[in-house]
Amino acid sequence: MNGRASAFAAGTVLNALACGKGSAFAIDAETTAEVELDDSGVVTGGVAEAPDADTTLIERCVELVLAEYAADAPGGDGISGGHVRTESEVPMAAGLKSSSAAANATVLAALDALGVAEEVPREEACRLGVRAARDAGVTVTGAFDDASASMLGGVTVTDNRTDELLARDPVEWDVLVWTPPEQAFSADADVARCERLAPVAELVADLALDGRYADAMTVNGFAFTAALGFSADPMVEALPDVRGVSLSGTGPSFVAVGERAVLEQVRDRWSQREGTTWLTTTQNDPARTR
Ligand SMILES: Nc1ncnc2c1ncn2[C@@H]1O[C@H](COP(=O)(O)OP(=O)(O)OP(=O)(O)O)[C@@H](O)[C@H]1O
C-alpha cells in the first residue's frame, strides 16, 4: 500500500511564541512524502537531502495515522508499520515551516496509502500532524498556525493553545525570501523572552483578524527580531515600499511581501548578504495527494 502527497512551506505574520495566537501564509515551495505501508510493526523514515536528519516527526505522523485510521480502512487490517521518505524544497530549521510541511505531507501520504485521504477533512489531518510535532518535540506551541497555512493554503490565524482556526483568507502576494546559511530550531528558541512580547503580539493578532496581514507582519518582525536576537536591518532595507516584512518563524529567514518590481529591488539589496535570496508567490491551494 503506497501513498504520496505534498504540502507547502509558509512565512510568518505572527509568531505564536508570545501569546499563543499565531498567523502564517503558505508559499510556493513544497515538501513531498512517499509512504509504503506493511505489516512489520515498525515505522522507519528517511529525508532525501539530509540523510542524518531527525526522522522522529515523520515516523510519528505515520504511527498516528495507522493508530487512528488503519483498522477501518479497506485492506488496512494487519497494517502496522512502513517506511516514509520526504523530499523537500524547503530548507530545514530556517523559519519557513519545514516541519509543518513535512508533517502535513506525511500524514496525507499515509492516508493516501490507506485509501482514505479524501474522506478525512484537511483540518483534521493537519491536527494529527500537530500532535506528531508535539510528540516529537520539534515545536513550542504545536504550531497549528504554520501547519494550517501549509495544509489549507492562503493565510490563517489560529489560537495554538486550543488548536482553533480563527480565520483563513486567500492572499495573492509576491514573496521575497532571504535564508541565511545558519539554522535555528524552533525547539531551541528563547520562549521566556518571546512571552515578554505578549501585549504587542495581541495587537498584531488584532491587526491580522482585521485582515491587515501585511501591517501585522511588519510589527511582528520588529518585535521578534528584538526578542530572538536577530538584526532588523533586512526589514529596514525593505521598507517603506514593501507591503510587509518580517523575520519568519524563529528565524533565521526573512520574508517580504508586495509588488514584484519592489521586491526585485529589495532582492538586489538582500542578495549582498550570505545565503539564498529567492522570489516566489503565496499559495492558496490546499496540500494534495499526487
Ligand atoms: N523534510 C523533512 N523531513 C523530515 N523531517 C523534517 C523535514 N523538515 C523538517 N523536519 C523536522 O522538523 C525539524 C525542524 O523543525 P523546526 O520547527 O525547528 O524548523 P522549521 O519548521 O523549518 O522552523 P520554523 O518553525 O521556525 O518555521 C527537523 O529537526 C526535523 O525533525
Ligand SMILES: O=C(O)C1=C[C@@H](O)[C@@H](O)[C@H](O)C1
Ligand atoms: O514551534 C512553534 O510553536 C512555533 C514556531 C514558529 O514557526 C512560530 O512562527 C510559530 O508561530 C510557532
